[in-house]
Amino acid sequence: MNAYQARTGDMQFLLSSVLNAPAKLQALPAFADVDPDLMQQVLDESGKFVSEVIAPLNRDGDEIGAQWQDGVVTMPTGFKQAYQTFWQSGWPALSASAEDGGQGLPCVLEAMLYEMLSAANHGWTMAPGLLHGAYECIKHHASDELKAQYLQKVATGEWLATMCLTEPHAGSDLGLVRTKAVPLPDGQYALSGTKIFISGGEHDLTENIVHLVLARLPDAPPGPKGLSLFLVPKFYPDGSRSRVHCDRIEEKMGLHGSPTCVMRFDEAVSALVGEPGKGLNAMFVMMNAARLHVALQGIGLLDAAWQKADAYAQERRQMRAPGQGKGPGQADLIGEHPAVRRILDTQRAWVDAGRVLAYRTALELDLIKHSPDPTVQAAAQRWCALVTPVMKSVFTHQAFHGGSDCLQVFGGHGYVREWGIEQIVRDARVAMIYEGTNEIQAIDLLVRKVLVDGGQGMNGLLDGLLAELPQHTKSSTPAQARVQTLRAVTQQIVKAAPQDAALAYRVADDYLRSVALVLMEWAWLRIEAGVDASDPQSAQRWSAPAKALRDWVLPEFQMRSYIIVSQCTAAA
Numbered sequence: 001m002n003a004y005q006a007r008t009g010d011m012q013f014l015l016s017s018v019l020n021a022p023a024k025l026q027a028l029p030a031f032a033d034v035d036p037d038l039m040q041q042v043l044d045e046s047g048k049f050v051s052e053v054i055a056p057l058n059r060d061g062d063e064i065g066a067q068w069q070d071g072v073v074t075m076p077t078g079f080k081q082a083y084q085t086f087w088q089s090g091w092p093a094l095s096a097s098a099e100d101g102g103q104g105l106p107c108v109l110e111a112m113l114y115e116m117l118s119a120a121n122h123g124w125t126m127a128p129g130l131l132h133g134a135y136e137c138i139k140h141h142a143s144d145e146l147k148a149q150y151l152q153k154v155a156t157g158e159w160l161a162t163m164c165l166t167e168p169h170a171g172s173d174l175g176l177v178r179t180k181a182v183p184l185p186d187g188q189y190a191l192s193g194t195k196i197f198i199s200g201g202e203h204d205l206t207e208n209i210v211h212l213v214l215a216r217l218p219d220a221p222p223g224p225k226g227l228s229l230f231l232v233p234k235f236y237p238d239g240s241r242s243r244v245h246c247d248r249i250e251e252k253m254g255l256h257g258s259p260t261c262v263m264r265f266d267e268a269v270s271a272l273v274g275e276p277g278k279g280l281n282a283m284f285v286m287m288n289a290a291r292l293h294v295a296l297q298g299i300g301l302l303d304a305a306w307q308k309a310d311a312y313a314q315e316r317r318q319m320r321a322p323g324q325g326k327g328p329g330q331a332d333l334i335g336e337h338p339a340v341r342r343i344l345d346t347q348r349a350w351v352d353a354g355r356v357l358a359y360r361t362a363l364e365l366d367l368i369k370h371s372p373d374p375t376v377q378a379a380a381q382r383w384c385a386l387v388t389p390v391m392k393s394v395f396t397h398q399a400f401h402g403g404s405d406c407l408q409v410f411g412g413h414g415y416v417r418e419w420g421i422e423q424i425v426r427d428a429r430v431a432m433i434y435e436g437t438n439e440i441q442a443i444d445l446l447v448r449k450v451l452v453d454g455g456q457g458m459n460g461l462l463d464g465l466l467a468e469l470p471q472h473t474k475s476s477t478p479a480q481a482r483v484q485t486l487r488a489v490t491q492q493i494v495k496a497a498p499q500d501a502a503l504a505y506r507v508a509d510d511y512l513r514s515v516a517l518v519l520m521e522w523a524w525l526r527i528e529a530g531v532d533a534s535d536p537q538s539a540q541r542w543s544a545p546a547k548a549l550r551d552w553v554l555p556e557f558q559m560r561s562y563i564i565v566s567q568c569t570a571a572a
């Protein structure tokens with residue numbers, strides 16, 4: 001079984017030649033010292049750490065899994081040691097501010113690190129996956145006293161953090177949360193209730209765990225506006241243990257290396273984070289960061305599945321491939337069969353486009369944080385608001401379905417455990433569900449973000465994409481035609497929606513996928529413009545997936561537009 005290898009050459013090409021990231025970042029005062037050499041060095045070191053330390057633990061993480069005994073959770077062999085090395089080397093603090101103990105590097109480098117980590121070992125990566133969001137949440141919403149106690153420990157990853165939202169009866173609808181917070185005389189709160197599916201609710205990776213919990217004050221109104229955010233650690237600063245217990249961990253389809261915990265809060269003394277009734281606002285900081293991370297999980301896992309399938313297709317021989325001209329009795333590599341080639345090149349097209357879009361989104365986060373120009377900041381906010389749900393949805397969908405196609409390349413050998421591809425398919429499935437299911441992402445995009453301003457924000461995003469197309473593709477091209485169709489389709493939904501309250505909800509997924517296809521085409525046009533055509537090896541590397549995108553991926557756009565238009569016509 002071949003373990004995942006971080007191939008940082010491709011990532012570096014996308015970052016520098018396609019996204020022009022070093023120049024964009026160096027133009028920001030905060031990153032004036034972040035030169036291309038430094039970025040390359042961080043990327044190379046990330047790749048080395050992931051390939052050498054994290055990837056080899058993936059199989060044990062699946063087979064041994066996290067173990068629960070009397071409220072104590074023991075992580076799989078090697079996980080704790082790897083985590084200690086991880087935080088002591090400063091990896092979790094990559095993009096945290098220097099004043100909080102971080103390295104002050106761009107978000108985009110952290111995004112690339114997390115893509116590699118998820119590809120190598122999704123289960124292990126769940127543990128630090130929420131750290132950065134928790135750091136931002138505490139930094140922007142907690143009191144100075146709380147910050148003094150927790151900010152640096154969370155920024156550096158010395159302590160891990162959880163996000164406690166879900167309850168047995170409250171999943172997508174957090175307005176149903178019942179966990180209650182009763183004020184105590186000293187200004188703190190007693191938290192009581194049960195949270196389920198809490199990733200990393202209990203483990204032995206760090207000395208302390210910081211829980212961020214959504215709960216309801218006694219006089220709070222029903223629904224989401226009655227939710228407040230609270231912080232309760234496993235151990236308080238004086239060393240005493242809080243009344244937070246892990247009652248069980250779930251048996252799951254995959255992701256065995258990550259304990260999914262049922263957490264009981266038994267009048268646990270906690271502190272309010274932010275204002276009463278503004279819990280969801282504070283939590284959204286964490287959830288938006290987490291959504292990009294989940295998209296990166298999808299991209300990484302699909303890359304890991306592709307690596308395995310591609311290697312196998314270069315070894316396994318079966319039957320003669322059309323046009324290969326071997327003699328009777330001889331068999332060709334399965335990678336030479338058009339059906340297998342189609343699977344492999346198509347997944348490559350998804351991974352490479354996904355990287356461009358995810359790294360671009362992370363760069364936009366850097367602009368939001370550090371650009372002094374309000375117009376640039378507003379455009380970056382728009383990009384993140386519109387593109388993040390698209391990425392979360394389509395790349396987690398593709399990780400599972402494309403990963404399953406990669407499993408198909410192995411035939412029966414993919415269905416048995418030997419090659420490790422079935423673990424990727426099992427592990428990837430959950431990413432379509434958590435951090436807001438993919439159905440919720442589609443509704444978030446169309447109903448909450450596009451229809452709300454009559455499609456103006458989406459039009460602005462599309463204008464920006466067109467302006468960034470390479471010169472020769474700017475007019476009368478299929479890409480431009482697709483952008484025009486998307487604009488027209490958006491307006492049709494805007495017009496028809498008032499006649500049929502359910503319309504937007506029915507076509508939300510078709511709409512999200514249409515946007516994804518336009519974004520992917522843009523990403524690939526940018527990749528092709530960045531390729532050095534005089535280097536035959538480089539040209540060959542990128543040409544097959546570019547062709548697969550046009551042959552096998554983009555035709556879906558027509559089907560999606562057809563569905564949306566039919567639904568709008570029926571509603572009118």
Ligand SMILES: Cc1cc2nc3c(=O)[nH]c(=O)nc-3n(C[C@H](O)[C@H](O)[C@H](O)COP(=O)(O)OP(=O)(O)OC[C@H]3O[C@@H](n4cnc5c(N)ncnc54)[C@H](O)[C@@H]3O)c2cc1C
Nearest residue numbers: 163164165166171172197198199260430434435436437439
């Ligand atoms: C392994 C794992 C780890 C997790 N980690 C965490 C964690 O760390 N913290 C945490 O708080 N939670 C966590 N979760 C919970 C996760 O976020 C929820 O499972 C998810 O939000 C969906 O909620 P639900 O399971 O209750 O499904 P439901 O909300 O009951 O949804 C069931 C189905 O109905 C659909 N649906 C629901 N409402 C709508 C709607 N309005 N429109 C269209 N379709 C709708 C959903 O898309 C889904 O297909 C985790 C879950 C898993 C499995």
